[in-house]
Amino acid sequence: MAEILTKSRARNIFYAGSLFFVVIFVVLTVHSHYYVVTKSTAGMPLTDEVVLGKHVWERHSCINCHTLHGEGAYFAPELGNVMTRWGVQEDPESAAEVLGIWMESQPSGVDGRRQMPRFVLTPEEVRGLSEFLRWADQTDTQGWPPNDAG
């Protein structure tokens, strides 16, 4: 490397430059936080049911098989748009009903087919989970996924 770049110069560039990018990152993060709350997720209120559903989602570690907005494990279908795929995004009653039937039919036991465990949920939890998935579905994700297949 050129002699003009001494060790102490390299160190100073590292510290100053990193600080510069941290500041930009923090500013953009603050704006993004505001954008999420006021715009991209504002289409549906963050009700107690949605929060309960998020806890159900977490308690059963759904993310370690499924993806949600494309993040998670790649062992089972994307769920960020599952309510659209099932055609029940605009109908909370049907959404909870269909989800409840689905959960109760697991595991399918079909040989050679990936098995979803049986999660025993109360009707409130099923309703919460379906509201949570509807809430996730209405989030403005910049047009992702490309189609309903997820």
Added chain:
Amino acid sequence: MKYQTQKVAYAYFLCAMGLFGIQVLGGLIAGWIYVSPNFLSEILPFNIIRMIHTNALIVWLLLGFFGAAYFLVPEESEREIYSVKLAYLQLIILVVGTLGAVGSYLVGIHGGREFLEQPLWVKIGILIAALIFLFNISMTVLAGKKTAITNVLLMGLWLLSLLWIFAFINPDNLSLDKMYWWFVIHLWVEATWELVMAAILAFLILKLTGVDREVVEKWLYVIVATALFSGILGTGHHFYWIGLPGYWQWIGSIFSTFEVIPFFLMMSFAFIMVWKGRRNHPNKAALLWSLGTATVAFFGAGVWGFLHTLHGVNFYSHGTQITAAHGHLAFYGAYVALNLAIISYAMPILRGREPYNQVLNMVSFWLMTGGMAFMTFVLTFAGIIQTHMQRVVGDYYMDVQDSLSIFYMMRFGSGAFVVLGALLFIYSMLVVRKREVITPGPANPAPAISVPGE
């Protein structure tokens, strides 16, 4: 061993290798479930096994980093570790926490944020252990000589511990949850861990090649500068489709493209230093792992990362097997191989004997690296087909998966080679054979010019 307290690292490396074994066995089972989905489905579902696979990985890598710090800081600072008792206390907390976490996963008690599933008491335990570590190692460095290597290493470890705070912050709003989750996940593996990696690699290169410290340390600062300049705003490549503003598509695409640079520099650095170095170090296995980690990190994190980081590509490839391919090779190259490099270098010194079982160790390198490369290729092929069928054509997920089964079989096979390599590595470290498998030839320094006919 120059300083008695370096011995602490031995216990850390043993625990790290134990968890490494658990991690790869977990991966092997998960890979088998892809081939034969009914396996264990009623007793131990896939999500639990995957949690064990990923969590064991993270903890053993961290144990390796801590062990590496306890090993190299005394040599760099030229003094003993501040408190050996605290170092062992830290290790006990981490091991109890890890075993507690695995136990609670097996009975179905866990959180639900990917990689951060540890129960709250384990998370707090990790925080306490990190604080003990930072105190202990900072006291050592402050009282001794300060070098660029300890500077960068400490900065990486301090920042990664601070970022752990975000493991406790879980907003009810899913998009915010995801954004802050990446503060731990991305800013660990694509920023602060890179500082740790670069520092440990610089230490290894310094010892193995004998190149002037001044040169090594200048490279080190340049490498970590490019890592943070690109990696901090590179976080944006995770913000494309989770409900954040559209400007992240450009910021993420541009800066994460630059994320290739630090990995290219680390690879160049390692090879140039070996080229310049005059030292013929006896521990060839450690040298192989050091060059290996720099090279495979460049391909796994750099090339395979860039492959799907541009938002126009990622729109289709996001959340497919392409991500899995990248994840495996990147973690293996950058962090697994790095830990195995420092372990290969340190173990003979910690156990007070010459480099031993080097040949077996080097065989394990090629088994693991070959297996990982093959796994990455088949998952990439699977991912490309999945992307086309599911994201472009619009076929349903399970239909697409059924047509990928041949790739999952090949992935399982390559995974078996990785496990074999991992077990061989652990054997070569722990079991002392009387003689090398292949006797080395006499040392033979290279002449300045090649002689025709020879």
